Amino acid sequence: MNYLHAIYHFIRHLLQSKKGGHGVHSPFVYQLIKEVIDNTDQYYVFEDIESLRAKLLLTEQEIIVEDLGAGSRTTKKNKRTIRSIAKAALKPKKQAQLLFRLGNHFQPEVAIELGTSFGLSSLYLSQWGEKNKLITIEGCHNIAKVAQLNFQKLNAKNITSVIGEFSQQLPIALKQLDKVDLVYFDGNHTEDATIGYFEQCLPYTTNESIFIFDDIYWSKGMTKAWKKIKINKRVKVTIDLFHFGLVFFRNEQTKEDFTVYH
Numbered sequence: 406m407n408y409l410h411a412i413y414h415f416i417r418h419l420l421q422s423k424k425g426g427h428g429v430h431s432p433f434v435y436q437l438i439k440e441v442i443d444n445t446d447q448y449y450v451f452e453d454i455e456s457l458r459a460k461l462l463l464t465e466q467e468i469i470v471e472d473l474g475a476g477s478r479t480t481k482k483n484k485r486t487i488r489s490i491a492k493a494a495l496k497p498k499k500q501a502q503l504l505f506r507l508g509n510h511f512q513p514e515v516a517i518e519l520g521t522s523f524g525l526s527s528l529y530l531s532q533w534g535e536k537n538k539l540i541t542i543e544g545c546h547n548i549a550k551v552a553q554l555n556f557q558k559l560n561a562k563n564i565t566s567v568i569g570e571f572s573q574q575l576p577i578a579l580k581q582l583d584k585v586d587l588v589y590f591d592g593n594h595t596e597d598a599t600i601g602y603f604e605q606c607l608p609y610t611t612n613e614s615i616f617i618f619d620d621i622y623w624s625k626g627m628t629k630a631w632k633k634i635k636i637n638k639r640v641k642v643t644i645d646l647f648h649f650g651l652v653f654f655r656n657e658q659t660k661e662d663f664t665v666y667h
């Protein structure tokens with residue numbers, strides 16, 4: 406992470422972002438802020454998922470991690486404790502619970518997640534329902550195995566865990582689908598890779614699809630990727646939440662970009 410870049414943009418975000426829907430004239434975005442982004446309702450499954458997080462944060466067991474880096478072909482391997490990975494890689498509770506609320510609100514039938522890690526965001530993204538389907542892709546075998554155990558613990562039968570490089574597994578996953586309703590991009594944070602995944606998923610979108618980009622201010626490259634995505638002519642509404650960039654394709658909307666406090 407480029408900390409200077411992230412801090413600069415965080416301060417800008419605090420100064421520019423709209424709170425509580427004030428000054429937002431789009432009814433679609435206003436409703437989203439009120440009902441989803443600012444919503445603080447708790448669901449039973451939140452406790453179950455957070456208790457998995459608490460266990461991971463106490464697990465001193467070491468695993469061999471294949472560091473896929475920036476999509477590099479030369480995989481670095483090193484030993485890390487489950488605890489340290491959980492601390493560094495998982496989306497914090499507040500942001501992860503927004504993924505649940507977005508799912509619950511838009512009810513995507515078919516979703517893809519790039520970057521499973523230990524599966525907490527996968528659970529938040531999918532456990533608002535039973536008939537919806539989530540395909541989640543993770544390149545590190547030992548990390549994915551921990552996620553698969555977590556899915557079993559919560560009996561999350563609607564998640565398909567795929568192990569492999571995004572560049573190989575994303576096209577395979579997409580080929581099996583007619584459309585994709587939601588994609589959560591949370592791994593391999595480089596400009597080229599992010600744009601590449603975005604362009605691969607684009608032909609599978611419908612009017613109602615949502616893309617969620619993680620860490621859009623993680624580096625200059627990620628911020629450049631976010632800017633390119635915003636100006637893509639297929640993209641209509643974008644919402645910058647600092648930690649996430651939300652993308653909507655709704656043809657009925659005029660092209661507009663919002664900066665919203667979360």
Ligand SMILES: C[S@@+](CC[C@H](N)C(=O)[O-])C[C@H]1O[C@@H](n2cnc3c(N)ncnc32)[C@H](O)[C@@H]1O
Nearest residue numbers: 473476495496520522526543544570571592593
């Ligand atoms: C930030 S973590 C995902 C965190 C998870 N979504 C959560 O919040 O609970 C990103 C994951 O993507 C995986 N990853 C990164 N680059 C990858 C690539 N090119 N192919 C496959 N997996 C990759 C990493 O191994 C890592 O576990």
